[in-house]
Structure formats: structure tokens, C-alpha cells
Amino acid sequence: MHRLLIVDDEDHIRKLYKDYLSREGYEVVTAASADEALKIAAEIGLDLVVLDIELEETTGLEVLKKIKEQYPALPVILNSAYSTYKSDFHTWVADAYVVKSSDIVPLKEKIKELVKV
Amino acid sequence: MEYVRTPSTEIDVTFLKSHFDNSPLGFFMINRCGVIEYFNASAAAIIGFGRADEACGAPVQDIESVINCDLSDCFNAILNGQTFQKKEHRCTNRLGHFAILNVFGSPYRMPTGEIAGVLGIVQDVTDISKRKADLEEAILELSILSQVSEALSSTADLDEVLKIILTGVTANQGLGFNRAFLFLANESGEYAEGQLAVGPRNPDEAGQIWSRLDSQKKTLKELLDDYSERENSSNYTLSSFIAGWRVSLTDDSFFSRAARERCGINIHGKDDLSSTSRDIMTRLNSENLAVVPIVGKGKILGIIAADNRITGKRIISSEVELLQIFANHTAVAIERSRLYDNLLEHTEELEEMNKQLAESQEQIIRVEKMSVIGELTSSIAHELRNPLTVIGGFANLMLSSGGNDSNTEYLNIIISETKRAETVLHHVLDFSKASRTKTQEIDFNRLVVQTSGLLASKTRNRHRTPFMRLASEKLAVWGNPDQLQHALLQFLLAALDEMTDECLMELSTGIHEGMIKFTIGFNGTEESRAKVLKTMKQVFGNSTGTQKLSIIVAGETLRYHGGNYGLESSEEGLPRIYIELPQYKGGQDA
Numbered sequence: 001m002h003r004l005l006i007v008d009d010e011d012h013i014r015k016l017y018k019d020y021l022s023r024e025g026y027e028v029v030t031a032a033s034a035d036e037a038l039k040i041a042a043e044i045g046l047d048l049v050v051l052d053i054e055l056e057e058t059t060g061l062e063v064l065k066k067i068k069e070q071y072p073a074l075p076v077i078l079n080s081a082y083s084t085y086k087s088d089f090h091t092w093v094a095d096a097y098v099v100k101s102s103d104i105v106p107l108k109e110k111i112k113e114l115v116k117v
Numbered sequence: 118m119e120y121v122r123t124p125s126t127e128i129d130v131t132f133l134k135s136h137f138d139n140s141p142l143g144f145f146m147i148n149r150c151g152v153i154e155y156f157n158a159s160a161a162a163i164i165g166f167g168r169a170d171e172a173c174g175a176p177v178q179d180i181e182s183v184i185n186c187d188l189s190d191c192f193n194a195i196l197n198g199q200t201f202q203k204k205e206h207r208c209t210n211r212l213g214h215f216a217i218l219n220v221f222g223s224p225y226r227m228p229t230g231e232i233a234g235v236l237g238i239v240q241d242v243t244d245i246s247k248r249k250a251d252l253e254e255a256i257l258e259l260s261i262l263s264q265v266s267e268a269l270s271s272t273a274d275l276d277e278v279l280k281i282i283l284t285g286v287t288a289n290q291g292l293g294f295n296r297a298f299l300f301l302a303n304e305s306g307e308y309a310e311g312q313l314a315v316g317p318r319n320p321d322e323a324g325q326i327w328s329r330l331d332s333q334k335k336t337l338k339e340l341l342d343d344y345s346e347r348e349n350s351s352n353y354t355l356s357s358f359i360a361g362w363r364v365s366l367t368d369d370s371f372f373s374r375a376a377r378e379r380c381g382i383n384i385h386g387k388d389d390l391s392s393t394s395r396d397i398m399t400r401l402n403s404e405n406l407a408v409v410p411i412v413g414k415g416k417i418l419g420i421i422a423a424d425n426r427i428t429g430k431r432i433i434s435s436e437v438e439l440l441q442i443f444a445n446h447t448a449v450a451i452e453r454s455r456l457y458d459n460l461l462e463h464t465e466e467l468e469e470m471n472k473q474l475a476e477s478q479e480q481i482i483r484v485e486k487m488s489v490i491g492e493l494t495s496s497i498a499h500e501l502r503n504p505l506t507v508i509g510g511f512a513n514l515m516l517s518s519g520g521n522d523s524n525t526e527y528l529n530i531i532i533s534e535t536k537r538a539e540t541v542l543h544h545v546l547d548f549s550k551a552s553r554t555k556t557q558e559i560d561f562n563r564l565v566v567q568t569s570g571l572l573a574s575k576t577r578n579r580h581r582t583p584f585m586r587l588a589s590e591k592l593a594v595w596g597n598p599d600q601l602q603h604a605l606l607q608f609l610l611a612a613l614d615e616m617t618d619e620c621l622m623e624l625s626t627g628i629h630e631g632m633i634k635f636t637i638g639f640n641g642t643e644e645s646r647a648k649v650l651k652t653m654k655q656v657f658g659n660s661t662g663t664q665k666l667s668i669i670v671a672g673e674t675l676r677y678h679g680g681n682y683g684l685e686s687s688e689e690g691l692p693r694i695y696i697e698l699p700q701y702k703g704g705q706d707a
Contacts, residue, residue: 012507020514054499081502083546100502102509102535 002047002115003027007037007063008079009056013100017050020104021111034058038066046074047115050107051094053080061090068093075114079107130155138169143239146225149196151177151189154234163218163241165211177235184208186220188237195222195235205246217246258439261291262446264338269450271342273457276313278450283315285443286423289330290337292439294423294432295323298359298401301419301451302411306376308366309420311359316426318355323427362400366417370394371408376417381409381441383432407432409441413448421447473702476679477595481556486677491600498545505542509535544607544667558701559601561592561633562626568605569624572613583609583622584640592626592633595701596678605635607671608682608694612637615652620645623693632680633700638693650692653684 004026006017014030021028029044031037034055041049049067053060064076075095078085083099085091096110130146133155137144143160147153156164156172164183166172172179181189185208191201201222210216218239225236265285269278279299286297296316300309317323330340366376370393375382384406387395398406403424411419421444425432512531515524569583594601609622616622620641627634639649675682680698687693 010503010507013503016507016510016514020510023514023517081499081506100506101539102506102513102532104510104513 001025001027003029003045004111004115005037005040005046005049006030007032007034007049007055007060008052009033009054010052013052017104017107021108024108026111026115032056034060034063037063041067041071041074046071048111049074049076050079050111051076053078053082053085053091061085061088064094065090077107077110077114133157143241145172145180145237145239146234147177147192147237148234149232151192153177153180160237160239163210163216163239165214183211184218184220184239186218188220188222191222192235195224196232198224198232200224205242215243216241217243258442261285261337262442264336265291265443266446267338268342269446273454275451275454275458278454279313280315282421282443282447282450283313284340285337286421286440287315288337288340289327290335290340292423292436292443294407294436294440295425295427295430296355296403297421297423298355299419299421300359300362300364300372302366302376302417306366306417308363309372309376309417311362311364312356312419314355314359316355320427364397364420365393366420368393370397371406372397372420372422375408375410375420379410379412379417381407381437381444383407383434383437385431402426404429405432407437407440409437409444411444411448411451413452418448418451476699479679494545498542502539502542505535505538509539544670556595556597558703559594559596559598561594561635561698562587564594564598564602564605565624565626565635568602568609571602571606572609583624586623586625588627590628592628593701593703594633594678594698596698600674601678601698604671604674605696607667608637608696611668612639612653612694615649620649628700629697631700632697635696635698636687636693637696638687638691640691646692650684653692653694 004021006014006021006028008014008017008030009032011032014032018028018030029040029046031040034057037049037051040046051060051064051067055063060078060080064078067074067076077096077098078091078094079098079100081100086097091097095114098107098110133144133146134157137155137157140157141159143163144155144157145153145160146155153172153175156166156169158169161167161169161172164172164180177189177192184206186203186206188201188203191199195201201220203218203220206218206220208216208218219242220240221238222235223237224232225234227233265281268281268285272278272281283297283299285291287294294316297314298311299313301312302309317326364370364372366373369391371382371384371390372394384390384394384398386404387398390398398404401422401424403422403426406422406424408420408422410417411421421440423432423440509532512528512535516528516532565587566585569585573582612622616639620639623636623638623640625636625638639646641649672682675696675698678698680696682694682696685693685695
């Protein structure tokens with residue numbers, strides 16, 4: 001079973017993704033902050049990270065940078081309400097960029113694609 | 118005839134000598150018998166005798182034959198107590214010299230009161246008369262120049278100035294030439310072009326005009342002020358005769374010489390002239406022409422040519438000199454008129470620039486407001502996106518969990534409405550993203566082509582490619598390119614949504630009443646056009662209640678850029694959407 005980390009400061013988003021993706025057969029762990037995310041990544045093995053950009057204390061881009069420095073092979077999907085970050089070259093190091101939507105299918109398909117790789 | 122001298126006792130010549138021998142005035146005395154008794158040196162010199170005593174003993178007729186001033190005729194009347202005077206009498210003296218004389222005669226009385234003869238005074242006023250004539254001529258010239266200057270000061274219009282000048286040259290109360298021609302030099306002074314001519318076309322017409330003017334007895338000033346006189350038909354014909362005629366100012370013609378040497382020339386006959394000069398004389402049909410340059414600030418401004426074609430009166434050098442003085446005044450008037458025109462032109466330019474500046478400031482404020490609104494809507498939209506994701510996401514989750522059938526319908530409604538709300542957010546976010554771009558000059562045709570390309574990608578080629586008819590000239594607008602592209606795209610997408618398969622979209626750009634106009638037209642069957650028109654009226658009509666949010670936002674974008682939009686019919690009666698934006702003419706900073 002593939003293990004996913006969902007990083008988002010919104011409780012309901014974390015819950016939605018956890019419930020949805022668990023039912024898709026993934027083991028889902030969540031983090032509400034950058035520190036928590038980096039701690040989890042250091043403690044347990046992960047197959048993929050779904051990372052929000054606008055976090056409360058820092059930006060997801062900082063987390064992305066650290067994850068990619070420490071675990072270059074770990075796929076990261078940036079998941080944001082903002083589509084404008086797509087043009088920020090800092091986001092280009094991520095493996096995918098999916099804009100938040102009530103339709104979770106595109107995110108699910110992207111995860112499936114990256115986890116397979 | 119033998120003359121008898123009266124006894125010397127009757128006239129005391131010694132007395133006359135003692136008083137008048139050294140007088141600068143000429144004195145003479147004739148006795149009752151008409152014999153000259155006394156002549157002083159001045160009188161002898163005036164009449165042309167070698168010595169004073171040469172005249173003594175001669176009859177009065179000897180003087181009269183020289184000065185021919187009716188003195189002999191009046192002799193008896195003077196002896197009867199009357200006086201005689203003749204002022205500024207022109208004659209030629211015994212030596213053949215022309216002289217202007219004042220002659221006075223009065224009875225010479227003895228101490229007893231008896232008239233013994235005629236005492237005469239003769240004064241040579243030739244120099245005084247000449248100086249007086251010169252003075253009068255100078256006063257007349259000054260008067261002419263003064264009146265012309267006064268008339269010129271009443272207008273700054275170049276055409277009027279030129280007409281006044283030539284009227285002054287040809288008026289009898291002015292310089293009195295029969296005809297006058299004015300040529301204006303080009304900027305570099307290489308050639309002069311026929312501009313205006315004044316004068317009669319033929320002797321008959323001259324007779325009519327001059328007789329009419331003579332009966333009116335107008336002063337030069339009145340004549341110059343008379344607009345209708347300057348506009349008479351013969352002047353028009355004469356002007357058309359030289360209009361557009363270019364005369365070189367760099368060849369060997371007398372026009373070039375006058376321009377080069379900056380002085381007037383009096384041309385008599387054609388024999389000694391160069392072929393170019395002869396051609397000019399022939400074309401002007403003139404035998405004697407006065408030509409003067411108009412020079413202002415050392416630069417040749419034009420040429421005035423004048424002649425007496427009708428009367429045949431020979432032009433004298435003093436008239437050419439006066440015409441030159443006149444031309445110098447003309448130069449000042451022309452310069453002043455041109456400066457005034459330049460001033461007007463610059464004032465208009467400044468007014469236009471001020472207007473553009475005010476419009477630009479207004480536009481900048483609008484665009485800035487738009488930018489602020491964009492930031493605000495962006496932040497609201499992002500705040501809404503997370504809740505929508507959660508609501509729709511859980512609804513999707515519940516639906517896929519297979520809840521009871523009664524909830525399925527409700528869940529589908531939640532999902533559908535959430536998607537709709539997300540679409541609205543998408544539009545708003547597109548708009549706010551556009552708001553962050555800086556304002557700049559935009560090539561509108563290029564914007565239309567780019568937007569049309571986006572349309573193709575958005576609709577995935579479900580529709581036929583629009584037919585485009587773009588203006589050949591560059592159409593520039595000032596604003597936010599992303600915002601405007603977003604607005605145009607919304608209109609195109611909305612138009613596509615309402616279009617039937619039979620319709621073909623036609624896009625065109627152009628200028629209409631100073632605004633850049635973009636139209637989205639529809640061509641197709643009558644039925645399809647009617648359908649499009651009906652739906653368009655709902656979408657683009659004035660009732661905002663039925664308009665799509667995207668069109669409202671796009672419409673506001675256009676208004677913020679000083680533009681507007683609406684529905685209209687083409688010349689062929691086809692429905693079309695029009696968008697208008699102010700044309701950008703440069704001068705603003707990005």
C-alpha cells in the first residue's frame with residue numbers, strides 16, 4: 001500500500017483528501033504545518049506528498065525545497081487554490097501542480113500516475 | 118518801337134540802388150513808359166542778364182518775353198494803382214535754365230503820391246519748390262505706407278494680408294500700378310510660386326473698374342478695408358492665371374537676380390533679357406515690369422511684380438524704390454501672419470495634448486481602480502475556493518459512497534452548483550490576474566488575432582474559424598493588455614455559446630468617430646441569424662439582470678478603459694456585437 005502525506009492548514013481539506021484517498025486504497029497521513037510535514041517525512045517512509053502552497057506560518061514552496069533537497073526521489077504534487085503560482089519558477093521543481101477543485105478526480109489521477117512511476 | 122525814358126528826376130534810382138543792390142531778392146523798376154529804369158544784380162541773375170545795367174533801358178517786354186508771366190498785360194493796371202503777383206511761375210530764363218519764380222509788381226509812388234512806374238520783385242523759388250515737391254511726395258508715400266500698415270494690422274490671416282498688399286500696390290490712391298503679382302518663396306528659397314494677382318484683365322475692364330472707383334472717391338484706407346473690392350472677379354481671374362506657377366529663384370532670370378541681390382529691378386523691354394526672363398515677361402504679357410524681393414530676417418519670402426500694362430505708363434526708378442519699401446512692410450506682415458498661424462497651430466496642439474493628458478489621467482485612474490478591484494476579487498475568490506472544494510469534494514465522496522437514493526439527487530445538485538460557483542471563480546481569478554499587468558500601448562489588431570487564437574484553443578475547434586477583416590492601419594489603444602484580452606475573450610466565448618452551427622463568426626476592426634471599433638458579426642441563414650439575435654439581446658442587452666457575470670466583468674473592463682459595447686445591425690442588416698475603445702495617439706508613459 002502506498003503511503004501519502006497530505007500537507008494543508010485547512011482541517012476540512014485534510015479530512016476530505018484523507019477520506020477520499022483512503023478509499024482509493026492509499027495509506028494517508030496528514031500534516032497541518034511545514035514543521036509537522038518535515039518531521040513526518042523524516043520519521044516514516046513516504047511514496048508521495050500532496051502539498052498546499054499557502055500555509056499559515058510558511059509557504060509550501062519552502063517545504064518543497066527542503067523535501068527535494070533531502071528526498072529528491074520523493075514525488076511532490078503542489079495543490080493550491082491559486083493557479084498563479086504555476087508561473088513561479090520555484091514551483092517547477094514539483095512533479096505536478098493541481099489547482100484545488102471540488103472535483104478530486106484530476107488529483108487522484110495525478111497521484112496514481114506518479115506513484116506508479 | 119522806341120521807348121522813352123522818363124526824366125530821372127521822377128524816379129530816384131539812387132534811392133533804389135542804395136536799398137536793393139545787395140538784396141538777395143531780385144528788384145526791378147519800370148517807368149510809366151514801360152522802360153526798365155533799375156535792375157539789381159539778383160534780378161539780372163534770375164532773368165539771365167550778364168550784368169544788372171544790361172537790362173536798364175530795355176523795354177518791359179524784354180523781361181516778359183523771358184518769364185512770360187502776364188506782367189506786360191497787367192502793366193497799365195499796376196500804373197492805375199493795382200498790384201500784380203504770380204507765384205511759382207515756371208519758365209526758362211535767357212540762358213535756357215529752367216526756373217520757378219515768384220513775381221510781384223506794385224505801383225512805385227513819388228513822395229507826392231503820384232505813380233511814377235512799377236516796382237517789381239522777382240524771386241527764384243526753384244530749389245524751394247523742388248524741396249516742397251519732394252516733401253509732398255514723401256508725405257504721400259508715408260501716408261500710403263501708413264494706411265497700408267494700418268490695414269495690415271487689422272488681420273493676421275495670410276490670404277487677407279496678401280490681398281491688402283496687392284490692393285495697395287494697384288490702388289490709384291496707393292502706388293498706382295495697373296497690375297500686381299505676388300509669388301511666395303518655398304522654405305528653402307529655391308523657387309517662388311504664384312499666389313495672388315490683382316488688376317484688370319483688359320482695358321475695357323480697367324475703364325469700368327477705375328471709373329467706378331473714381332466715383333466712389335474712397336481713401337486708400339477705405340479701399341483696403343473694403344472686403345468686396347479685394348474679392349472682385351477680375352482679381353480672381355488674374356490670380357488663377359498665375360496660381361501654381363513656379364518660378365526658379367536660382368537661375369538667370371530677373372526674379373532670381375532680385376532675390377539674390379535683395380533689390381528691386383525695373384525691366385524695360387525684352388531685348389537684353391535671358392530666355393528665362395523673356396519667358397516670364399511673355400507669360401505676364403508685360404513690356405515694363407517692376408520686380409522687388411520680399412525679404413524677412415535675411416530670408417527671401419517672395420517676389421512682387423507690378424506693371425502698367427493697361428495705361429502703358431513707363432515705370433520710373435522712384436516707383437520701384439517705393440515698391441521695394443512696400444515689399445519690406447509686406448515682409449513684416451507675412452512674418453507676423455505666419456507667426457500667428459504657428460501660434461494658433463501650437464495652441465491647438467497644446468489644447469489637444471492637454472485634452473489627451475486629462476483623458477489619460479482619467480484612464481490611468483480607472484485602470485488603477487481596476488487593479489485594486491482585481492486584487493480584492495482575487496483574495497475573495499481564493500478564500501471561496503477552499504470551502505467550495507470541501508463542499509463539492511465531500512458531496513462527491515458521499516455520492517461515490519452510494520448513499521440512499523433520496524440523497525443522490527440532492528448531492529448531484531450540490532455538486533452541480535459547486536461546479537458553477539467554481540466556474541464563476543475561475544472567471545474572476547482570470548480577471549484579477551489580468552489586473553496585475555502594467556498598462557501599456559497595445560496593438561489592437563494583434564490583440565484581436567491573439568484572442569482569436571485563444572478562442573480556438575478554448576473551444577477545441579468545435580466551431581469554424583472566424584472570418585477576420587482587420588483595419589490595414591495600426592490601431593493603438595492604451596491599457597492593460599491582459600484585462601482587455603480577457604474582456605474580448607469573454608465576449609467571443611459568450612458569442613460562441615449562443616451561435617448556431619450554421620453561423621459563421623466575422624470579426625472586424627476599424628476606426629469609427631475617433632474610437633477603435635471591434636465588431637463580432639454573425640452570418641448564416643435568416644433563421645439562424647434571428648435566433649442569434651434573440652439570444653444576443655438577452656446576453657448583451659441593457660438588462661444586466663440577464664447578463665452573464667463574465668460579460669458584466671468584461672463590460673466593466675471596457676468601461677474602465679474608456680470604452681463601451683452593445684448590439685447593432687451591420688449595413689447588411691446582420692446582428693453584431695460592437696466594442697469601442699479610445700484610440701491611443703501616443704505621448705503617455707507606460
